[in-house]
Amino acid sequence: MHDIPGLPRAKGDEPDRKFIEALARGLDVLRAFLPGDGFLGNQEIAQRTGLPKSSVSRLTYTLTQLGYLTYSERMEKYQLGSGVLALGYAFVSNLAIRQIAKPMMQELANNTGTSVGLADRDRFKMIYVEYSSPTNVMAFRHEVGDRVPLSTSAIGRAYLTALPDEERQFFFTHIEKDNPDQWPAIKEGILESLTSYREKGFCHSYGEWDPDVNGISVPLTLGKNTIYCFNAGGPAYRLSRDFLETEVAPQLKNMVRNIEATLIRY
CATH class of the missing domain: 1.10.10.10 (Winged helix-like DNA-binding domain superfamily/Winged helix DNA-binding domain)
Structure with missing residues (x-):
């Protein structure tokens, strides 16, 4: 049986007496x-x-x-x-990282003209728990509660890169099972993003989740089972790969470091 929190029990899992x-x-x-x-x-x-x-x-x-x-x-x-x-309001209102991150996310959104999101994993998808859009700029936006795929979104790939190898392979198996024909291309994109994170400090998705959307993302690991991810992106016609990697990525990485440092003192 898998031991990753938040995932449904699979058929064939050994009985767990504590599980209702x-x-x-x-x-x-x-x-x-x-x-x-x-x-x-x-x-x-x-x-x-x-x-x-x-x-x-x-x-x-x-x-x-x-x-x-x-x-x-x-x-x-x-x-x-x-x-x-x-229940949902109690969760979001008591989420310390959301309260700390919100002003920094809004500042990054205004400075770069990108939409900036904070997401947590919800089973096999990522769910947004906070979102900031730039003022006075037309931007692609999500709402709190929106979900995006782990496999093709930048923010989902950031989560996968932060996992230990064994847990990442568990998600790979699930994604391949659900997308057998597309899996070779999906896997290639995830591995490219993993290499990008190791070499440059951020993950990416350029038109792979949505042909009209480019985005980059950075994970923040706070404990064994606590991984949050931040992304910045928007319309591909306005936000090129070069702009995101050269101008936005350094600011996104710096924001995540500042949030982590603030949480430690919180």
Whole structure:
């Protein structure tokens, strides 16, 4: 069994007496809701989670009673409730790195004309927990809670480069399984980014996640299982590879060092 926190248990994993299966299934139901989804029915949730519809029906009923879902009798579907918002707000508001990083991220965004993000891993994707856009400049932007892939985004590649070799190989196996045809090109891009980090101190993705977006990223490791990543990027027509590597990368690396130093004193 893998020992990487935040990942679902795989079939064939040895039983863990401390692991509460019913709780895990309930959380999987909440994870089935993605940004922009609105309402989902039990059948849709069952398809997304792989759980039996009968189990989903009991779980959605329980989560509704607890305030984590709300039910529309007219539509016969569910949407996320205020209980989820309360949990999310508690997480973001108490995240020390977010409070420290925000002003530095905004300064970097204004100085370079790039969008600057802070992300954490959420299973096999990266999720943004903070984001800053430059003032008075048209920029590509994300919202807090948006997710991007580990394999092709700069910020995802930064996370992969910060992992020990054995853990990185675990993610490689998963990415290859989900993208068998594209895997050779994906792996080449990740390894190029890994080389860039070792030689230059930053990772990159130039049109590989989105053809119209260029970005660079730097990881920040705070403990064995705590890796945050910062990126800077935006529209490829305005932010060339040379500009990002020559002008932005030194400032991004310096910002991450300053955030790390501040956290140590925090």
